[in-house]
Amino acid sequence: MVRDRLKSNVMMGLLMTVGALTACGAGPSEEAPATSSIEAVSSHTAHLDWEKSWDTAFNRAKEEGKPVLVSFEAEWCVWCKKLESTTYRDKVVMSLIAGSLVPLTLDVDNSGRELSDEHGVESLPTVLVFSPTGEEKGRINGYLPPGQFVEVMKGILQQG
DSSP: OHHHHHHHHHHHHHHHHHHHHHHTTOOTTSOOOOOOTTTSOSOSSOOOOOBOOHHHHHHHHHHHTOOEEEEEEOTTOHHHHHHHHTGGGSHHHHHHHHHHOEEEEEETTTTTHHHHHHTTOOSSSEEEEEOTTSOEEEEEESOOOHHHHHHHHHHHHHTO
16 A cells, blocks of 8 residues: 555656656757756765664664664665665765764565554655654655755754
């Protein structure tokens, strides 16, 4: 049920994006506009060490005194792939996550299915930030380019 709703939301988003590109005259035969400097990927060589288990991530968070960043994703999700290939590979984003958070990725079609329902995940990607004790501190619904992601995440982390 959640998977069908998520797929439907993703398909609607894709259709809206294609429609917007078509309306702007950016068809498949035309060159795509240049990526803004904010969206540009700063580093493709480094990577984050993502936890794959809720319990492991929260145990580590308690030990390190850090919040947990939970990225709900799916293999079929286009915007999840974009988040992974741009935002999560940006050196500023990686530095912020590695220094301030315990990153956890959950696939809503597998190990994250029940947790996505439990935490009201209605679209993908959805990024949640929890205190080490499990209290939700903030949420990002959908894709954000690196600069915007950092701004929003810093706001969430400043809330305490």
